[in-house]
């Protein structure tokens with residue numbers, strides 16, 4: 001059954017396939033880019049601009065979150081210096097999905113999904129659990145999909161190249177730049 005969905009968008013390249021597939025299923029999709037985990041601000045703007053470009057290409061609405069890195073730092077402070085893929089990342093996912101859930105409520109949208117599961121580097125079971133908890137706390141429906149299945153990641157690389165989208169070389173936070181080495 002189709003419905004309005006707020007799609008949490010971690011970046012435009014990762015959103016290409018999920019956004020398109022949800023539209024093809026008949027959903028009215030609004031993209032939400034959080035971005036306060038991104039460092040520095042110029043990188044946030046660059047990624048946000050491509051989310052805007054993708055939304056125009058798909059004919060969908062989108063919301064770009066306010067850039068509030070201090071709030072993100074507060075959310076992950078307990079494990080600030082953990083390595084990429086370590087204990088900081090679940091806190092980051094929760095901060096992103098909580099912001100998305102709050103935005104869905106303010107827009108009157110009752111369903112949430114995320115692009116995070118297209119990455120071959122992300123723990124999909126963890127994302128499923130955190131998303132379900134956040135949705136339960138906010139009385140939202142949670143549409144969980146493992147977007148990297150059915151060659152989703154490979155297709156997203158191809159499509160983002162075709163659309164000329166910027167493909168970043170690090171996850172987003174300053175610690176992931178350090179890990180890029």
Ligand code: SF4
Pocket residue numbers: 037084085088089092093171172173174175176
């Ligand atoms: S590495 Fe990525 S997922 Fe992990 S805390 Fe940094 S931005 Fe968030």
